[in-house]
Amino acid sequence: MKVLVTGGAGFIGANFVHHTVRTRPDAEVTVLDALTYAGDLGSLAPVADDVAFVQGDVADAALVDGLVADADVVVHFAAESHNDNSLADPSPFVRTNLVGTFTLLEAVRRHGVRYHHISTDEVYGDLPLRDPADPSTDVKFTEETPYNPSSPYSSTKAGSDLLVRAWVRSFGVRATISNCSNNYGPYQHVEKFIPRQITNLIDGVRPKLYGAGLNVRDWIHVDDHNAAVWRIVEDGKIGETYLIGADGEESNLDVVRTLLEVFGRDAGDFDHVTDRAGHDLRYAIDSTRLRTELGWKPRYTDFREGLEATVDWYRANEAWWRPRKAETEAKYRASGQA
Numbered sequence: 001m002k003v004l005v006t007g008g009a010g011f012i013g014a015n016f017v018h019h020t021v022r023t024r025p026d027a028e029v030t031v032l033d034a035l036t037y038a039g040d041l042g043s044l045a046p047v048a049d050d051v052a053f054v055q056g057d058v059a060d061a062a063l064v065d066g067l068v069a070d071a072d073v074v075v076h077f078a079a080e081s082h083n084d085n086s087l088a089d090p091s092p093f094v095r096t097n098l099v100g101t102f103t104l105l106e107a108v109r110r111h112g113v114r115y116h117h118i119s120t121d122e123v124y125g126d127l128p129l130r131d132p133a134d135p136s137t138d139v140k141f142t143e144e145t146p147y148n149p150s151s152p153y154s155s156t157k158a159g160s161d162l163l164v165r166a167w168v169r170s171f172g173v174r175a176t177i178s179n180c181s182n183n184y185g186p187y188q189h190v191e192k193f194i195p196r197q198i199t200n201l202i203d204g205v206r207p208k209l210y211g212a213g214l215n216v217r218d219w220i221h222v223d224d225h226n227a228a229v230w231r232i233v234e235d236g237k238i239g240e241t242y243l244i245g246a247d248g249e250e251s252n253l254d255v256v257r258t259l260l261e262v263f264g265r266d267a268g269d270f271d272h273v274t275d276r277a278g279h280d281l282r283y284a285i286d287s288t289r290l291r292t293e294l295g296w297k298p299r300y301t302d303f304r305e306g307l308e309a310t311v312d313w314y315r316a317n318e319a320w321w322r323p324r325k326a327e328t329e330a331k332y333r334a335s336g337q338a
Contacts, residue, residue, distance in 0.1 A: 007078030014043035058100035068107035090152035097156035126280030185222035211275030213253030245285025
C-alpha cells in the first residue's frame with residue numbers, strides 16, 4: 001500500500017507516520033509537508049530512512065496531483081490548527097484548511113484514490129459545563145451534532161469537512177472523516193497547552209492558565225488517535241464520519257494541577273492569564289460508532305498515565321523542543337500572556 005500523509009511532519013501526522021512504519025512495515029509512506037513553524041523534519045528523524053519526504057504546500061495543485069496519482073490512500077492531516085494564531089491572522093487557515101482540502105479532493109477525484117480526512121471536535125462548537133443538578137448538561141458530541149464553530153480555525157475545519165461530504169455525494173469520492181478530541185503526546189509544539197506547561201515546569205517556570213481554568217477538554221493520547229485512524233481507513237464505511245475520543249474529560253485547571261503533582265510541585269503553583277476570546281467551554285466526544293462498528297478502543301484509559309509518559313518524553317527530548325521554546329515564549333510575552 002502506498003500511503004500519502006499530508007502534514008506528516010506536524011504533531012499528529014508525524015506520530016501517524018511513526019505508527020505506520022512500526023505497525024505496517026509493508027506500507028510505502030510519502031510525507032507532504034510545507035514545514036511551516038509547526039512542521040519539523042526532526043519529528044521524522046527516527047523514521048527518515050523508511051519514508052519519502054516532499055516539502056510542499058497542499059494547495060499546490062500540480063505537486064499534489066503528481067503525489068496523489070502515485071498513492072493508494074491519502075490521509076490528510078495538514079492543517080493550521082492553533083486557535084490563538086487564527087484570531088491573530090485567519091488567512092493561512094483559509095488557504096491550508098479550505099483551499100488545501102479542495103486541492104486534495106480534486107486530485108483524489110481525478111485518480112480514484114481512497115481519502116481520509118482528519119478533523120476536530122471543535123467544528124461542533126462547545127458544550128455546557130457539567131452540572132450534577134442539571135441532567136441536560138450530561139451531553140457529548142455525536143456524528144449527528146450540528147456544526148457550530150467558534151473561531152477562524154474551527155470554522156475553516158468545518159468548511160473542509162463539508163467539502164469532503166459534498167465530493168463524496170456529488171462525485172463519488174471514496175472518503176471518510178474523523179473528528180477527534182484534543183490530542184497530547186510526543187512531538188507536540190511547545191505553543192500548545194500541555195507541552196507549554198511541561199516545558200515551563202522543566203525550566204522551573206510557573207505554568208500559565210487561561211482565565212479560571214474551568215474549560216474542559218476531552219483528552220486522547222496521539223497513539224490512540226492514530227490507531228483509530230487506521231481502523232477507519234481499513235474498515236470504515238465510505239461517506240461516514242467517525243468521532244474519536246477516549247472519555248478523557250479534564251478541566252484545564254485539573255490538567256495543570258496534575259502536571260504540578262507529577263513534577264512534585266504545589267497544586268497552586270501557577271499563574272492565571274487573561275482568557276482567550278471566544279474560549280469554548282467544554283468538548284466531549286461520544287465514540288460509540290467507532291467502538292461498536294469498528295471495534296476500536298483506546299490503550300491510554302488513565303489520563304495521568306499518558307501524561308506521565310508525555311512528561312518523560314519531553315524530559316528525554318529537550319534537543320527537539322528547546323529551539324522552539326524561546327520564540328514561543330517571546331510571542332506570548334508580546335501578546336501580554338507571559
